[in-house]
Amino acid sequence: MAHVRITDQRTPQERDRPFLPGAGKTWLLPFYDALTRVAGVRALHERAVELAGIEPGQAVVDVGCGTGNLSFTVLAAQPGARVTGLDPDGDALRRAARKARRRGVALTLVQGYADRIPGEDASLDHVVSSLALHHVDDDGRDAFARDALRALRQGGKITIVDFGGPASNVEDAGHSSHGPIHALRHLPRLMRSRAAQNPVVARNHGNGIIELLAKAGFDDAREVAHADHRFGRVTFVQATRPVS
Template identity: 85%
Template sequence: MAASTDVRIIDQRTPQERERPFLPGAGKTWLLPFYDAFTRVGGVRALHERAVELAGIEPGQAVADIGCGTGNLSLAVLAAQPGARVTGLDPDGAALRRAARKARRRGVALTLVQGYADRIPAQDASLDHVVSSLALHHVDDDGRSAFARDALRALRPGGRVTIVDFGGLSSNAEDAGNPTHGHGPAHALRHLPRPMRSRVAHSPVAARDHGDGIVALLAEAGFSDAGEVAHADRRFGRVTFVQATRP
């Protein structure tokens, strides 16, 4: 079993960023202890496992999990590929402490960084993979664009980004026909647990993940072959898996 010293939390925020607002994973800070229960009910673990499968992470590769929250995607990476070197990034210090406890219980090595998606903790061209799950939908437009550009910077040539988030290429057509049915935003909001429903409803960019929003985001940043590679329908709506490669 790995020693507890293999799990660490680093605060990379600047003094100015310490007051920077962010939306907690469960919508409200006091709901954090229930967040993992919400995700279990929603079947999010299977989404993480699918994302890891699609990413194709190999032993020894460096992976950054953006918006890692309580660490579930990071831990899914390590469960599938124990030899990976994983760093989780999130602005929520309480969520990172919860992720650290979970990693120590599992005896895995994990670096956790408190910071924001527009400043990935990695040297230029040093990462093999950037992954993210259900996080980008509550980052504003400027932050999303900055994330995509910084992911391109941090990935080595041939490195891959894999993003899981609400939406999908078929969502727009369904929602245009009936905004209260199908697998789009309205359907998703009805079926989310109330705290998570609040999180998505108050996101300024949630709707922009639908259709080809994430694909366009990555393509505009300079990634090649950006596209939806899979989707999954859950009780809270459609989730898309998008991948792209750094040229």
């Protein structure tokens, strides 16, 4: 049987630390996976994993993993990867654990926050994150970027998918307005308005994510793909820990 475990790395002071659930409201968690399927989020995850280029045996942390969908996409593409999912939502992690056991895949899940990534210094090959960074405030964003740099080995890569990005002519990850990502326009109004109105999303606009990673010390931070939707633009940003 595949090994699945949940650990809690929160300090006693963090037990009551607030966070925004993946669906915006705690009561929506039972419907979250169905909503993301309708939204075509799987296509975003598949594109992110393709861009990341994860290889057998590499160590990957999925920041803001929620119910584990990006982690499972990593494992589907590269079963030999060693994947850890990080999220503050214990209920979402327990749901992810049940899904992992049903799939028969090995997955480590850690309850904690984006500013403290599970991993020793220079121990990770990849940090990935999908539609989670806009949940994090300014201080948390800066701390996340710095800690990702700490945890990645030299030459290790970070891949972030989130709302925002520049209005540029890079490759359209959706490929066409009739593809699976186009289904995102069917998201419930609550989720669309959260994406449009969340003030933290504004920090992702323009080169916000690129500048965040460059400021932390990453090399070659850039947008590598994007997808455009009725409710907003999704950007794929990558950067690399410098090799000294």
